[in-house]
Amino acid sequence: MMKTRLKIYCGVILCCGLAAGCSTTKNLPEEEVLYTGIKEIDYGQKSKKKAKKKAKQKEEEGVITSLADAYKAVDDLLTQRDLSVLKRKEELTQEQKDSIAAVQRIEEEAYETAKEEVDAALAYAPNNALFGSSSYRIPFPTGLWIYNALVGKKSRFAKWLFDTFAGTPVFISTVNPKTRALVAQNTLRNYGYFNGTVDYEILPEKNPKKAKISYTVRPRNLFRLDSIAYLRFPAVGDSLIRETFRQRTLFSGDPFSVINLDAERTRIYNMFRNSGYFYYKPEYITYRADTIQRPGFVQLQVVPADGIPASANKRYYLGRTTVNLFNNDSYELTDTLQFRDYTLYYDGGKKGKIPLRFGALRRNLFYRKGMLYRQDIMSFVQQQLSEMNVFSTVNLKYVPRDTTALNDTLDIEITGILDKPYDGEFTTKVTSKSNGQIGPGLSFSMSKRNAFRGAEKLKFEVHGSYEWQTNSTVQGRSSVINSYEYGTSLSLDYPRLIFPGARKFSRRAKTSTSFVLDATWMNRANYFGMVSLSARAAYTYQARPTIKHEFVPFRLDYDELLSTTATFDSIMNVNQALYVSMRDQFVPSMRYTFTYSSPRKARNPRTFIFEVKESGNITSGIYAAFGKPFNQKDKKLFNVPFAQYIRFLAEFREEFRLTPRTSIATRVGTGVIFSYGNSTAAPYNDLFSVGGANSIRAFTVRGVGPGSYIPGASAYSYIDQMGDFKIEMNAEYRFPIVSMLSGAVFLDAGNVWLLDADVNRPGGTFDISRFGKDLALGTGLGIRCDLDFLVLRFDVGVGLHAPYDTGKSGYYNMPKFKDSLGYHFAVGYPF
Structure with missing residues (x-):
């Protein structure tokens, strides 16, 4: 039909x-x-x-x-x-x-x-x-x-x-x-x-x-700026302009540009608003230009507009603060608390308890009575209150102390409506993981906002997923790897830093602290079953929108193999490095991540990520204090070996926007891991790999490397295609097709290498003379469906060069075109 x-x-x-x-x-x-x-x-x-x-x-x-x-x-x-x-x-x-x-x-x-x-x-x-x-x-x-x-x-x-x-x-x-x-x-x-x-x-x-x-x-001739004068501003305003003169956007000799004029107007407006001029507006600044005195040049004057109200030329100071704290199910304010210059109105119910401790609120009020009004600080206060995640709505209102001409004080009125305390979420989703596997997943979580009346968030989650990967390989074998995992986690998040003296680091910064316990059971078909337990504490610090710091001072992971197959055991027996990385072990570690993201309005947005992770050094240092050499092998923690290594990772991304809907997205990434002391190899999960839906799309997950090494006859020997050193490069031209559909043409290159020679993986070490030949290269086409809340992606990769011997000579060494294709269905953009 x-x-x-x-x-x-x-x-x-x-x-x-x-x-x-x-x-x-x-x-x-x-x-x-x-x-x-x-x-x-x-x-x-x-x-x-x-x-x-x-x-x-x-x-x-x-x-x-x-x-x-x-x-x-x-x-x-x-x-x-x-x-x-x-x-x-x-x-x-x-x-x-x-x-x-x-x-x-x-x-x-x-x-x-x-x-x-x-x-x-x-x-x-x-x-x-x-x-x-x-x-x-x-x-x-x-x-x-x-x-x-x-x-x-x-x-x-x-x-x-x-x-x-x-x-x-x-x-x-x-x-x-x-x-x-x-x-x-x-x-x-x-x-x-x-x-x-x-x-x-x-x-x-x-x-x-x-x-x-x-x-x-x-176009004809271009006019450029000649002299630039700031005239007729009040004495205080004139002083502020002179103090910030180096920050101006207008310079003699520059081309005349309305964009630059608007930028200078905005700069002066922000300067006044950040110096107490609460009622100042951008339209109170205007320009006068003369193009007659000097042909081809503009003599410019920056002056106040006519008819500016007196209130706009007055500086205002902050006064008392009133907080109206409403419950989500009640709009009555029955109780009052007074804290110095703060008055808090709330509904304490039968027990008279304040629903949100004032200390949690006070940490986000980065001002004091008597200071000059500053737009940047008060905007940041508004943002911080909103991001406490305890309010459904919150706003600030500034009320003049009185209406007389002598008044120079603004009282602050904060009104917040508390959100519902409990939040349950059941999610059915398609997951796309860093290892390139994809599949359906289910999760259920229950969260309690404001768990201890200090804006904390307590969350319990259970999750499970089934994953598969379907790709062709250069050798012409199909690889279908089915895996599943399930687990649970318990987390407690604070919208502030939790350690002694943390308040001075939190001034005008977005901060958070997280404590997390995880347990995950994994089954990798035809290989192994494993349980992973993890406990960690993490801090984030973001003083500027473009720069974010994340520090994990403590993380302890424990991995234990519950079961293995004969296939997996045979691989482990001939590969000592893989055995060390997969054995039962503790991984005590610390990690620092630096992220730079260009401003949202940047024409060509770029992101730089740098991460360093170390494991086992503090533990080995403690052992050394008790007489065991720092570099001694096979030291144990709770009678289980622990890992010792340091890992560096760097990635740079930039998107070049050609038109509002077309762009070229690029990514360059590299990483290296050094194992030493108590370890001869790093844990398997921290080693590097390439290939898959988010990497080199012409090849399967872990389908390349290390170096020119080619795995054996087993279709599942991908498991040891990991390395200590990685280089990857990607470029993708993105263009619209119709409505919510868009397309992409991409080019991917990269590989992983070993730092130490391994007789079981010949050709796996890095050799600069073979660098060009060792890079796997692939291209392809993709289709994306942008649903606003979700991006579905289907990519077809085409292999151009495999870094190992395929039986065919020349740089294009794909034996058959159909065997060089890789198919990937994923969620989200690859980078």
Whole structure:
């Protein structure tokens, strides 16, 4: 039945296309012309047949500046009056050459910035645009065919087809090139091209119902800033401007830019608001410009606007604080507490207990009575109160002490409604783990907010998952690895640092402390069953939005193999390093992670992560204090060996945004682990591997390395393809397809290596002379479905080079194309 319907739908759509005669204009409104894209945007650098000489003359005059303009700029900079005698470049001094180069560089950068914005103002995608392009189209405009075949049809089925598959035509009137040209012209002026013009021409095609648009942009000369003066500000404001003068965004010689003017206005506004001027607004700052005194330059004055109210020029101080603390099920305030300059109103119920201890609230109030109002501090207070995770809503209100002209005090009123104390969550999800395995997972958690009336969060969770991996391998074997795990965890989170003297570190910083107990039982099919127990304490510290520190001063892991298979035992028997990494052992460790993320508004967001983890040194140090050498092997903790190693990991990511919906995402990562003292090998879970859905997608999980080592005949010998040293590089071009679907073209490279030679894994050590050959290389295509709350991803990787002997010579050494494919279904972006 379903197949029959599908055939009917396809047949109807095909008939609609044929009925329309493959026409995209047959049933368009009479007065409309179909827009088929931008023919060109001419910036005066392309000559036209009818005016070659004129265009050449314009080009010689220069879109940005001519050499004569540069000479004049040098004359202005060096205060020399006669450079006309310097006919040849070699007659210029080095200082003059550097000045010319500097001026040209500034103006070229200004031109590129303005050009990018003008292109964006003129861009408009036609029907069936290729990846959102304004100039290139897909050759089969199915949506327009269906529109012309079914527009005006009244049958229910025709309406359904029309609403589902028809594409709304984009008309010339929709694009409105006149308005777009005016917007682009204003954009030029916003970037200092005051004499710039933008014209357009509608170019009819053979079919008079279709037309393209051509734009002609003439930036002409760029105006730059000359003198900059800050005038008429009150004495205190003038002093503040002078004190922060180095932070200004306007400099003599820079191109005129409305963006920079807005940035300077915002800077001054924030400076005033952070200095007590509570009622100050950005519109109270204005500019006066003169372009007559010096041609090509702008003499700028930054001045207060007319009619500023008296309250805006007054500095205000903070007064008393009132807190209204409402329960989630009651809006009555029956009890009162007074703490110095703070008054707390709340509903204590029958027992009269305060629902949130004042100390927990007070830790987030980073101000005191009598201090000047500061916008940055009070905004941070608002943020901290919201992130306590005990309020459903919380807000701050500033109330003038009185209405007299002499009043300079603002009292603070904090109103918060406590959230419901208990939160249960049952989740069904698809997990994508760092080892590349994916599968369905279930979890149930129960949390109690404000567990001990100090904004703590107590959480208990049970979880389980089933994981599989399906990929082809270079050798042509299919690998289906089924595993499952289940576990439980108990955590206690504090929205502050918990250690003596922690308050001074928490000032104006986002901090937290976590204590966690974990227990996980794992089964890896055909290999082993293992239990892992873990206890840890973790601190996070974030004084700035872009930088985050995480420190785990104590973590103790215990791994015990509950069962093994003959296959696993055979691997362990021939690989001593693997045996050491997988044996029963304690892992006492500390870890520090530094994360830098660029501001949210950054055009090309970037992230840098650095992590260092050490294990066993403190324990070995304690043993050394009692007479056992630091480097002695096989020392034990509770009669079980413990690991000793240090591990470094670094990763850099940057996304280059080409258009609002297209970008190139890149990642470079490396890591190294040194085992010493009590260990000859690090624990298995801390070793490095590559391959899989979030790594080199043409290869399976742990399907590469170490080095040029190739595993034996077992389809499951992936388990020992781990290394002490890792390098990985990824690049991915992301583009929209339609609606919530987007695509990607990617290139992945990387491998892992051993630091010490292993006779059981020949070719596994790092050799710089073989570095290029040892890098596994793969490419491929992917589709993403962005559901806002979840991103589903399907990638097909294609192997280009395997670092080991595949029986085929040359750099492209894939034996068969079908055997070089890797299929990955995952959740979220790979990086």
